[in-house]
Amino acid sequence: MNLIEKQKVKRFWLIISLLIISIIGFSFISLSVGVISISPMEVIQTLMQNGTEKQELVLFDFRMPGIILALLIGAGLAVSGTIMQGITQNGLADPGILGINTGAGFAIVLFLFFFQGVIPASSPISTFALPFVALIGAFSAAMLIYVIAWNKGVAPIRLVLVGIGVNAAFSALLTIMQLKMDPQNFRQITIWLSGDIWNASWSFVIALLPWMLILIPVAIKKSKSLNVFHLGDDVAAGLGTRVERERGLLLLIAVALAGAAVAAGGAIAFLGLVVPHIVRRIAGPLHQYVIPISALLGALILMAADMIASNVLAPTTIPVGIIVSIVSTPYFIYLLMKTN
């Protein structure tokens, strides 16, 4: 390994360690913030089984699942965005663009419209039905886009354009449903569409954990393919990559990650878009570095956003997606200004 590569690797591990320490630190802060005040000292006590029953309830059942869920969703969205930007070679690609958010949203709206009265709110089906429906919606939207964009292969530019079109179509359908639905129900959907880590419970964490723990390392393993896409389809094929197969596979991974994230956290926009940009500026374009760092940075940002969203207007909670948007917009403007 020559000197430059050695330096890069060292830098990589430095960034990773920094991010992990920040995540742990922020988690700690997040645990002590909320309507019920628990000081950092008490947090440590409770973590070591020395807290009161009430504190244990708050920390372990209310706050911790939400924090871990935010970490998982953030990581999933960021990696999904990185992959999508890699395969489309388009810096503006993100899970939202490929219709995943609106597709999942539309699926949920349809489900609520037809089944709202049929399934009682109290049954366990309804807790898991919505995320499952969201997942199906996400996959359907992605498949739709892939099929429409197929023309002896899927050129990146076609993928993006079809994605934008399908996105618009689903948004329009959503608006139609909004006018037809009971305002109470639609209010719920509006919150979901803004990205809301609702129902943060341990069962959700357990459901999401395997997805992320398996898919993200798989994505990292595919870094070589992603790197080669940077050189364009023809060169990539020349170098031995099975372009269409790899692209399809990577798209599948990206949709799986984003679909799971959206199922648990609603339609959180921008995270998958902004994080890869930031990371490429710090760590360079190699995906072996970019994907892990994106995962951690996405996790950190979403966790911080969730902490702000849950507490800034206490006792009401703002949907977390709104905070993410508020924070991302200045960064976009900054990017725009720099490109001049």
Add this chain to the structure above:
Amino acid sequence: MNNKFLKKKYFFTLLFTVLLLLVLAACGNDDNDSNNDTSNNASEGNNENTEVTVDSEMGQVTLPANPERVLAPFHEDTLLALGITPVAKWAIGESVQNYLEKDLQDLERIEWTMPLEQVLSHEPDLIILENSLDSYEGSYEEYSAIAPTYVMTEEVTKDWKKQLQVFGEILGKETEAEKALADYETKVKEANGELTEILGDETVAFMWVTGGKYFLFEENRHSANMIYSELGVNVPILVEELGEAGTAWDPISLEKLSELDADHVIILGNQKDEGIETLKNSNVWKNTAAVQNDQVYYIEDESNWTNSGLNASEQTIDELLETLK
């Protein structure tokens, strides 16, 4: 270089996963930790005296017999009817149910979405929720972890008389519930008689003006239901044409209002609302029967008219009689 690189990477991912699993393991253990019980619910002993088992939307539940800190967001009316004061009152931001303020003035507000930590901060020993749990932030399991939780069935949520009976059962106030209902029925009968005397065949319409819009009460919307069916007030033709109250309450246009044939009109809402200004200045409105006969009345607080419950109904009856006499 590749091998060395990957080994280090997976090691680190493993470390992170192990860290995560450690945290999860720590949480998994909290069920075994009963020696940390510094809880303030010390009701052990004779089960018949300290607990009540009832049927709820979630099946059979066991609730404490004489709860002292009850939370029943949006249904404080029924609690008050049984002589019980809750520990917090339902609110959306700053807005509360105004007609209950004289009894609930000193209480803290609790947000309508029942944020878990806020609920916990009031340390309730009984939580009563509506049947559609969707508007609440937490799940039934999470609320049950805070305090014994009773979820009303759809019927009990919507029908305040049934609710009164059920609450009486849960809170051990069956006699109070029966008495309250009996008193209410007497009041209704008397009011019915008085109104027939005052009005005869005349019709009355009720309208809520807010945000510059006009909401005419359909025959079975909120308190209009009681007024038209139990108190025997006659329904104007325009109101009849509106049909049954739907889920959404659509405003009515000023042009349509010009067709209003009611002999009396009671207008509810903030007097300074622009809708009322427009109404008073409108020629079509001035030509309606009620305005011509100077039988239009204004009531500032609409909350007891648009909410349902024993207190809401009784206050509405009183206001109605007072206005029309």
